[in-house]
Amino acid sequence: MFSYRHAFHAGNHADVLKHMVLIATLDHMLEKETALTVVDTHAGAGLYRLDGDYAGTSGEAAEGVLRLVTDPKAPPAPAPAPATTAAAKKAAKEAEAPLADALARYLEVIHDFNAKGGARVYPGSPFIVQHLLRDHDRLKLFELHPTDSRTLTANIAQLEAGRQIAVLHEDGFGSATKFLPPPSRRALVLMDPSYELKTDYGRVLDFAAEALKRFATGTYAVWYPIIPRPEAHDLPRRLKTLATKAGKSSLNVTLTVKSSKITTAPSGETRRPGLPASGMFLINPPYTLKPLLEAALPQLVQKLGQDRNAGFTVEAAG
Structure with a gap:
């Protein structure tokens, strides 16, 4: 039950999507006084070292946030070859385009935790949220994993x-509704x-249904x-049904970076692709979120895509 550790996956493409959406959502909600x-x-440890043992072992950040940031100690990249085909010219033009607002804002927050450049420190959701909140806002963090809960408590104490901020060593699905409505x-x-x-998957649906009843x-x-x-x-489809029945708007966004097919190496070894894609589903999303993501997601595909299967979707309802 407690084998999963997010430290192995910190800063991967799924974190980039999740935290870009989270920041854009918070920025809008914090406009009101x-x-x-x-x-x-599911708060995790809250803060991660990408040059540490866990993240270094998996190397997932190399295909995520590290593709998006510049490390001042890294050697300069070689000058690109002149574009000769229409596809190459299009790709070169996209690479030179200014960053979309949501992506630029995400990288701004990552930089705030890495003043010297790069992304040696990666903030999880708790630290991103706390970084953006105002003094009169509140943050409730649930983490059941015993090791991560202790680490989270120590990190937050700093x-x-x-x-x-309240850190609770409890099952978020079982306890978090006690704070609703605030x-x-x-x-x-x-x-x-x-x-x-x-x-x-079922617990997400049950929790969302109960939370909507309360708040x-x-x-x-x-x-x-x-x-x-x-x-x-099935999960995003069932969440959409839940939102529709409750008379609420919803937004479902996905980012795919590579094929999900299992392949076989010449040696006969089976190669599993790891996580090829992820999504964020929001109920009662800010009205500003959809256009922000429609502008940012094509750039994420261009920067994080690993093969021709890379792509994105943005679907709004209600």
Whole structure:
């Protein structure tokens, strides 16, 4: 039950998508002066070293955030060869285009944690949220993994944030609804379990349904993997049905970076692709989010795509 550690996956393409969407959502919600409560049902350790043992072992950040940042200690990249085909010229033009606002804002936040450049430190959702919140906002963090919960508590303690942040060593799916609705009646709830257990898919739906009953005007954000598993493909469809029945708007965005096919090497070794794609599903999303992501996701595909299967979708309803 406790084998999953997000430290192995910190800064990968799924984190880039999740945190870009999270930042864009928060930026809009924080435009109102009224206090905001953010609930993170699966907070993880909160802060990660990409040059540490965990992230270094998996190397996933190399295909994610590290493709997007510039390391001042890295040797300069060689000058690109002149574009000779229409496709090459199009790719070169896209590479030279200014960054879309949502992507530029994501990289700005990453830079705030890496003043010397690069991305040796990667902030998880708890630190990204705390970095953006104002003094009168509140953050509720749930983490059940015993090691990650201790690390999260120690990391958060360094912020000296006092009562602004509560760290709870509890099952977020079982306990987080106790904070809904918050006194200010404004909240963002982030659900991003590991989906290591198949039951996580059903628990996301059950939690979202209960949360909407308690607090129908809250904003709910669900990260999910796109993998060859029926539950993974059913989840966004069932979340859309849930939102529609509740009379709420929704937004589903996906980012695919490579094929999901299992291949066989010349040696006969089976090669599994790892996580090829992921999505973010939001109920009651900010109206500003869809155009921001429609501008940013093509750039993410261009920068993070690993083969011709790379792509994105943006689907709004309600």
